[in-house]
Amino acid sequence: MSIYARIYADQVFEFVEVSGDISTMYHPSMIWVCMDGIEPAPAIGWKAIEMDGAWQFSPPGLPIVVPEPLSEIIAAERFRREGSGVTVEGLSIETTRDSQALIASTGLSAVLDPDYRCNFKTAAGFVEIGSAQIIAIAKAVRAHVQACFDREHALLQAIEAGEYRDEMLNEGWPDSATPTTKP
Template sequence: MAKKYAVFSDAGVLKSLLIHGVHDIPKRAIEINEEQWQQVNAFVDSIWTWTPKDGLQKSDREVNHSQRISAARFRYETAGIRFGDIAIDTGRDGQILITGAALSAVVDPTYRCTWKALNGPVELNAQQLIDIAAAVRTHVQACFDRENQLLEALAEGSYAEDMLTQGWPT
């Protein structure tokens, strides 16, 4: 299982979660264990802080389950994917860039480019660009599909807290 990290502001407030092998890990990132990772993802509506003395702590706010579901979808959607040995950015900008490159590949089957993957530059041909764009689109759609499933469960009254960390594409 990949190592997971959290980045905190100078005031100690959680800014972002990162996965080794998918994201560049800054020196100031703090490694967190799987249990802490799951806690933060299960309580996305909380403010998380870190101090050397107290470690990772959460501050509860009123729970808005639909906002938590949407926030979880966005985190999973934009967390990146692996395409073979290539770590691909699935943030909104990354989605746009790979779509544009794939369009160029469709127009010109001889198209090649050096792609700035999360784990370094890689030379890609037209078919690889199309395949990566399809994989990114499949990932993004699966995240929206899972969000919809959770929102339906919420509307039906069958939603449970632990569902928020289950069933997402990896």
């Protein structure tokens, strides 16, 4: 005999004890979870959530604490690294999402008008730059951001292949301290 909890609206709704295949005894839309070996055993009204094929339970009023999926941890690290900045021709350039958008639009202006100049704000303050520098900055920022996405992709592939190790999260990212373009 096994005890099963019926899950309804993300809560333990009822318990039944059966000796057969519960999936053949009730409508297939009902969610039943075998309680054999689950400690502490939940009670009616407890919260229930399925995470990666395993059920997690918590008493009412307490949050269910589940580990953050590894893919989300890697994406968060990529986002952090993506915005870490680059050095181009001796200028410290921000690479936040807002900065990327501004640099892309400035780069478009430089492509459309080879004589275009602007006052560009770096991490150290304003500098006047021309089209060639603007394009160099846009290319370096794009290369940095793409390298971050490429590293995220490689880490996700390592997970799929079963080769991921926790220390890999801190390895292989582009080094923003190294100039991407020489002066």
